Amino acid sequence: xxxxxxxxxxxxxxxxxxxxxxxxxxxxxxxxxxxxxxxxxxxxxxxxxxxxxxxxxxxxxxxxxxxxxxxxxxxxxxxxxxxxxxxxxxxxxxxxxxxxxxxxxxxxxxxxxxxxxxxxxxxxxxxxxxxxxxxxxxxxxxxxxxxxxxxxxxxxxxxxxxxxxxxxxxxxxxxxxxxxxxxxxxxxxxxxxxxxxxxxxxxxxxxxxxxxxxxxxxxxxxxxxxxxxxxxxxxxxxxxxxxxxxxxxxxxxxxxxxxxxxxxxxx
Numbered sequence: 001x002x003x004x005x006x007x008x009x010x011x012x013x014x015x016x017x018x019x020x021x022x023x024x025x026x027x028x029x030x031x032x033x034x035x036x037x038x039x040x041x042x043x044x045x046x047x048x049x050x051x052x053x054x055x056x057x058x059x060x061x062x063x064x065x066x067x068x069x070x071x072x073x074x075x076x077x078x079x080x081x082x083x084x085x086x087x088x089x090x091x092x093x094x095x096x097x098x099x100x101x102x103x104x105x106x107x108x109x110x111x112x113x114x115x116x117x118x119x120x121x122x123x124x125x126x127x128x129x130x131x132x133x134x135x136x137x138x139x140x141x142x143x144x145x146x147x148x149x150x151x152x153x154x155x156x157x158x159x160x161x162x163x164x165x166x167x168x169x170x171x172x173x174x175x176x177x178x179x180x181x182x183x184x185x186x187x188x189x190x191x192x193x194x195x196x197x198x199x200x201x202x203x204x205x206x207x208x209x210x211x212x213x214x215x216x217x218x219x220x221x222x223x224x225x226x227x228x229x230x231x232x233x234x235x236x237x238x239x240x241x242x243x244x245x246x247x248x249x250x251x252x253x254x255x256x257x258x259x260x261x262x263x264x265x266x267x
Contacts, residue, residue, distance in 0.1 A: 020075045111136075121257060
């Protein structure tokens with residue numbers, strides 16, 4: 001006598017099996033019901049906590065077929081105990097992509113004022129920039145910015161982003177930035193006299209950045225006030241060594257660099 005299954009659902013109506021994926025920290029998934037996309041930061045009691053790129057957390061139940069991974073439906077499951085940990089974030093706070101290769105450089109560029117600016121951007125955003133194929137160059141000042149932009153000839157496939165120090169209304173830098181009118185160039189800046197000030201004093205073990213009287217060289221005045229040797233190159237290396245991630249930088253700089261990366265990499 002033939003045995004028949006109690007499940008009379010036609011084969012074409014049965015849901016296709018989907019892969020089960022361990023909800024390891026750093027795994028980036030999307031919850032399709034809400035469209036919330038983020039990295040796994042916690043997995044407990046049948047729920048998973050995701051963190052998006054802005055640091056917002058949301059908790060979702062780990063239901064079957066409940067998430068999208070790279071556009072494919074998956075079921076998240078708890079990782080096995082003792083699973084090896086992996087780096088989950090870059091220095092900029094982005095989700096780390098282990099083993100990712102640098103992309104071929106885009107035609108678009110990000111320009112910063114000087115070598116110190118370039119070194120700081122590289123230290124915090126270097127992983128992101130290599131994945132996106134964005135090259136950072138420095139200008140040694142912005143006095144000739146309009147002619148530099150004109151020479152670069154930005155276009156839809158070669159956008160130009162520029163980061164300017166001390167970009168406050170009425171300043172010399174502000175007037176120069178206002179003269180750049182290309183829709184394919186974006187000039188943004190931070191309010192600090194120099195990129196040094198964009199590093200949080202607490203990250204360097206000092207109470208605050210000293211006030212330097214007008215007319216004095218700002219970097220030399222800072223070194224003198226802090227009792228550092230008046231060698232600005234050595235002072236900068238001391239400052240840079242105190243920067244380990246975006247948490248060591250002021251928000252006024254963080255937002256502007258992220259804005260430039262988004263602008264240059266926009267489709």
